[in-house]
Amino acid sequence: MVFNTGAALLDAIVLAVVSKEPEGTYGYKITQDVRQVIDLSESTLYPVLRRLQKDECMVVYDREYAGRNRRYYRITEKGMAQLTMYINEWRQYSGKISWILEGRSQG
Numbered sequence: 001m002v003f004n005t006g007a008a009l010l011d012a013i014v015l016a017v018v019s020k021e022p023e024g025t026y027g028y029k030i031t032q033d034v035r036q037v038i039d040l041s042e043s044t045l046y047p048v049l050r051r052l053q054k055d056e057c058m059v060v061y062d063r064e065y066a067g068r069n070r071r072y073y074r075i076t077e078k079g080m081a082q083l084t085m086y087i088n089e090w091r092q093y094s095g096k097i098s099w100i101l102e103g104r105s106q107g
Helices: 007-019 027-034 042-054 077-102
Strands: 058-065 068-075
Touching (some): 007 027, 007 042, 007 077, 027 068, 042 058, 068 077
Antiparallel strands (some): 058 068
């Protein structure tokens, strides 16, 4: 993709992916889900996860899987509020960009 993915957009995408699983999801699955829409390495993802945890948008816990601990990430109430804000901002922003590039309605 020729367009850069800024920190806010990465945060929004990660929060959206994590919000799909009420019990949370683990890092590798988050990476795979995010890669369906943007090219992202695990070395890029984990700082995003740490930042969202530090900002209290996600909580982290370990769960045993196949004899090993797997780290899970679950969105918090604050994270859901942040995601809602990102969704609203994205709708406005993408509508304006579409209007400029394609002459489409800003609806």
